[in-house]
Amino acid sequence: MHMYPHNVWYVAALAREISATPLARRILGERLVLFRTASGNPVALADRCPHRQLPLSRGRVLGEHIQCGYHGAQFDAAGRCRLVPGQSEIPDHAAVRSCPVRERHGFIWIWMGDADLAAAADPAPICSFLDRGNWGTLDAYIHIACNYELINDNLADITHTEFVHPTTLGNESMRAARGELAPESSSIPRFEANLVDGGMNFRLSLTGTRPAPSFENAYRRVRGLKAGLALDFQLEFSFRAPAFWLFSPTAMKSGTPAAEGVSTSGLILITPEDRTSSHYFHKICQSYAPEVEAETRYWLDETCRAFDEDKVVLEAQQRNLECDAGDASAPVSFRGDWMGFQVRKLVRAMLAAESGQPRLLESGAAR
Numbered sequence: 001m002h003m004y005p006h007n008v009w010y011v012a013a014l015a016r017e018i019s020a021t022p023l024a025r026r027i028l029g030e031r032l033v034l035f036r037t038a039s040g041n042p043v044a045l046a047d048r049c050p051h052r053q054l055p056l057s058r059g060r061v062l063g064e065h066i067q068c069g070y071h072g073a074q075f076d077a078a079g080r081c082r083l084v085p086g087q088s089e090i091p092d093h094a095a096v097r098s099c100p101v102r103e104r105h106g107f108i109w110i111w112m113g114d115a116d117l118a119a120a121a122d123p124a125p126i127c128s129f130l131d132r133g134n135w136g137t138l139d140a141y142i143h144i145a146c147n148y149e150l151i152n153d154n155l156a157d158i159t160h161t162e163f164v165h166p167t168t169l170g171n172e173s174m175r176a177a178r179g180e181l182a183p184e185s186s187s188i189p190r191f192e193a194n195l196v197d198g199g200m201n202f203r204l205s206l207t208g209t210r211p212a213p214s215f216e217n218a219y220r221r222v223r224g225l226k227a228g229l230a231l232d233f234q235l236e237f238s239f240r241a242p243a244f245w246l247f248s249p250t251a252m253k254s255g256t257p258a259a260e261g262v263s264t265s266g267l268i269l270i271t272p273e274d275r276t277s278s279h280y281f282h283k284i285c286q287s288y289a290p291e292v293e294a295e296t297r298y299w300l301d302e303t304c305r306a307f308d309e310d311k312v313v314l315e316a317q318q319r320n321l322e323c324d325a326g327d328a329s330a331p332v333s334f335r336g337d338w339m340g341f342q343v344r345k346l347v348r349a350m351l352a353a354e355s356g357q358p359r360l361l362e363s364g365a366a367r
């Protein structure tokens, strides 16, 4: 079975990362060069000149071409060699792989699988909410040295937030995701999870509680909150295989509608770099004060702090998994892991659906 699904649009880069300066990035184990031509089009080519294998990312963009930094051969956006300095004929096989790319919602999306299937697939269904309403958005990129499925486990399990993010996104109220009352909670937690085509939707509702610090502080600042007053808290998230997440938390005064609360939406879009490392793209979106950049910046800062805390945990986990590769002992499971199991099943189903395409097979196994 493949290590990661190929026939899906992944995020290759934040749109603002791509310019006339070539960017080297590995995606699904393949070395690519990403750049923007003079006409503004993003391009993704194999990062290896077919002449003497210098990475094309060591070259420079000239108009609609990229020029190799060794002997000056030029390649167009389709990967065809268009010019060899000092000779008029161009060898037939002088070409590099070109991957389909699209620019949408502030991301550069890339298709690493069967190119014939790319046109019919939607690059960013999980981002479609951005087409409706007015949003203030900011984005960021983190490199995390762990397998992408460890990140899925992390995002599917909000019970870790109490321990990893106690100053931002977590507190004991998140124990409700295990169906357990938090010590200070005054209500029965309600949660529901529904499998949908290619993913899962989840919703957690708490009444009369103390949301985690980032949410409580935001509500206090934006709507005003008397000390000690309880809030209602609602968390919705959507997962779409293989590794796309949309989180929408809302803090509101107890008994009032969510529209009167403070709500954000956070996209987390993971692209495997290889078996043991991942690209983590995230975008924070808020519509309660879309024109106030300080509000959007607040959420970006809070989430960046929290995700850096996740990075420390995830990379330490991966290192342990690597050095215990021969240890056959089965990991212990807790009740909070059940959503992670559902997510792994959805990814397995996607991988199984692709397993009939041997030319995409890679060696090794996902952890």
Ligand code: FES
Pocket: 049, 050, 051, 052, 053, 054, 068, 069, 070, 071, 072, 073
């Ligand atoms: S290595 Fe690229 S032109 Fe020679």
Ligand SMILES: [Fe+2]
Pocket: 154, 160, 161, 164, 165, 306, 307, 310
């Ligand atoms: Fe986390």
